[in-house]
Amino acid sequence: xxxxxxxxxxxxxxxxxxxxxxxxxxxxxxxxxxxxxxxxxxxxxxxxxxxxxxxxxxxxxxxxxxxxxxxxxxxxxxxxxxxxxxxxxxxxxxxxxxxxxxxxxxxxxxxxxxxxxxxxxxxxxxxxxxxxxxxxxxxxxxxxxxxxxxxxxxxxxxxxxxxxxxxxxxxxxxxxxxxxxxxxxxxxxxxxxxxxxxxxxxxxxxxxxxxxxxxxxxxxxxxxxxxxxxxxxxxxxxxxxxxxxxxxxxxxxxxxxxxxxxxxxxxxxxxxxxx
Numbered sequence: 001x002x003x004x005x006x007x008x009x010x011x012x013x014x015x016x017x018x019x020x021x022x023x024x025x026x027x028x029x030x031x032x033x034x035x036x037x038x039x040x041x042x043x044x045x046x047x048x049x050x051x052x053x054x055x056x057x058x059x060x061x062x063x064x065x066x067x068x069x070x071x072x073x074x075x076x077x078x079x080x081x082x083x084x085x086x087x088x089x090x091x092x093x094x095x096x097x098x099x100x101x102x103x104x105x106x107x108x109x110x111x112x113x114x115x116x117x118x119x120x121x122x123x124x125x126x127x128x129x130x131x132x133x134x135x136x137x138x139x140x141x142x143x144x145x146x147x148x149x150x151x152x153x154x155x156x157x158x159x160x161x162x163x164x165x166x167x168x169x170x171x172x173x174x175x176x177x178x179x180x181x182x183x184x185x186x187x188x189x190x191x192x193x194x195x196x197x198x199x200x201x202x203x204x205x206x207x208x209x210x211x212x213x214x215x216x217x218x219x220x221x222x223x224x225x226x227x228x229x230x231x232x233x234x235x236x237x238x239x240x241x242x243x244x245x246x247x248x249x250x251x252x253x254x255x256x257x258x259x260x261x262x263x264x265x266x267x268x269x270x271x272x273x274x275x
């Protein structure tokens with residue numbers, strides 16, 4: 001039986017728009033069989049996703065950990081994690097503190113730039129979850145400083161702008177160790193989205209594999225066939241398993257939806273065959 005997998009999605013517990021239950025409902029509509037909730041640096045939404053899924057969908061407990069590698073932000077997804085792991089819970093608390101400090105700095109910078117109520121506005125959109133740049137972007141749109149998300153990031157929140165605040169994220173080695181301690185499989189998220197040369201990508205993969213990472217996302221959303229082929233070869237070169245995910249955040253993004261992504265090549269060693 002061929003199952004439909006989406007192993008990278010977000011809820012409003014991080015920077016997604018839907019609640020975990022709403023995400024599961026949309027996944028059901030899209031005929032997803034196996035869904036991983038991988039919110040940024042938090043596992044808060046997983047119990048609600050499991051409760052909403054019932055017997056209709058298999059929920060994979062996951063997380064997307066923010067790390068720093070050679071001065072560049074890199075995301076490591078953990079799949080099949082034990083959310084009761086003491087080591088993982090401690091790590092999540094550390095990440096939450098870093099995210100809170102980062103959000104406060106962004107808010108202060110936006111206020112200084114004349115965008116009033118940045119903290120309060122972002123807080124509303126975070127819906128009790130961690131505040132991220134998308135929440136600030138929505139506030140920037142609301143108060144008329146940008147027409148849409150793309151403009152908000154281009155003017156205020158993107159690389160090199162006032163809202164681009166770097167955090168002292170942990171190393172890849174630390175993130176992988178937390179995931180492994182929780183019994184999960186560490187997966188390099190969306191490798192093609194970092195804008196790395198082949199040499200840099202292979203250096204990253206070497207460090208990731210040396211740290212105990214076991215998988216990369218060969219498919220992330222809808223991507224060019226040449227990208228899939230490149231990442232399939234990279235995975236094979238480092239004996240890494242292949243994962244796939246939509247990286248779904250919001251139904252407002254028409255090109256994004258649970259399980260809407262390019263096909264994982266059939267000859268890839270799929271991650272779900274090894275858990």
